[in-house]
Amino acid sequence: xxxxxxxxxxxxxxxxxxxxxxxxxxxxxxxxxxxxxxxxxxxxxxxxxxxxxxxxxxxxxxxxxxxxxxxxxxxxxxxxxxxxxxxxxxxxxxxxxxxxxxxxxxx
Amino acid sequence: xxxxxxxxxxxxxxxxxxxxxxxxxxxxxxxxxxxxxxxxxxxxxxxxxxxxxxxxxxxxxxxxxxxxxxxxxxxxxxxxxxxxxxxxxxxxxxxxxxxxxxxxxxxxxxxx
Numbered sequence: 001x002x003x004x005x006x007x008x009x010x011x012x013x014x015x016x017x018x019x020x021x022x023x024x025x026x027x028x029x030x031x032x033x034x035x036x037x038x039x040x041x042x043x044x045x046x047x048x049x050x051x052x053x054x055x056x057x058x059x060x061x062x063x064x065x066x067x068x069x070x071x072x073x074x075x076x077x078x079x080x081x082x083x084x085x086x087x088x089x090x091x092x093x094x095x096x097x098x099x100x101x102x103x104x105x106x107x
Numbered sequence: 108x109x110x111x112x113x114x115x116x117x118x119x120x121x122x123x124x125x126x127x128x129x130x131x132x133x134x135x136x137x138x139x140x141x142x143x144x145x146x147x148x149x150x151x152x153x154x155x156x157x158x159x160x161x162x163x164x165x166x167x168x169x170x171x172x173x174x175x176x177x178x179x180x181x182x183x184x185x186x187x188x189x190x191x192x193x194x195x196x197x198x199x200x201x202x203x204x205x206x207x208x209x210x211x212x213x214x215x216x217x218x219x
Contacts, residue, residue, distance in 0.1 A: 004149075030206065031205070031206045033207060035210075040213075041144075042211070042212045042213060043197065043210040045209060045210075048207045086150070088150075088208075090206040093203060093206055094206065095152070095199075095208055097149045
């Protein structure tokens with residue numbers, strides 16, 4: 001099956017800092033999603049981005065499908081941005097998840 | 108009610124018990140999924156139902172039994188579980204062939 005690698009595994013930020021999370025995948029994909037898992041376990045949809053660039057407030061994402069990677073940018077981080085960020089890709093009508101990046105934003 | 112709703116949110120059960128997890132989606136989607144998230148491991152796909160037909164079973168032990176009575180409801184029946192089955196169980200839905208998935212809040216299961 002398709003392999004999904006996320007980096008870094010852990011990220012500690014000071015409030016207000018910017019950061020970039022990366023997702024590499026091993027095969028061509030039909031779909032790529034970024035999620036934020038809140039402390040209660042729910043996966044919150046951030047972006048549906050099989051290719052191109054999207055922005056939503058302080059978050060933006062870019063997927064370069066031909067080079068098999070996606071980036072999630074967090075700008076002016078806030079403590080509420082803490083949690084685990086997952087990348088998930090689909091190439092067979094089902095999502096395969098990376099191991100996630102745990103982000104801790106300190107006040 | 109909006110989105111994907113899972114009940115119960117927390118469940119503690121003994122190894123000899125029988126329980127069921129419930130998932131309901133209000134998005135009009137035609138596919139539903141069960142995922143398992145164990146500590147320190149990526150989410151693992153357990154089952155996929157598309158148009159109420161099971162289309163994927165990822166080598167899940169028979170002590171987990173899914174049921175999809177209609178396109179809005181999905182159940183996971185549990186019996187004679189093991190402590191290593193303790194995990195967060197997440198339900199999701201999508202509108203196939205689009206696989207943009209929306210998740211419920213999850214059920215945190217503890218097997219004692």
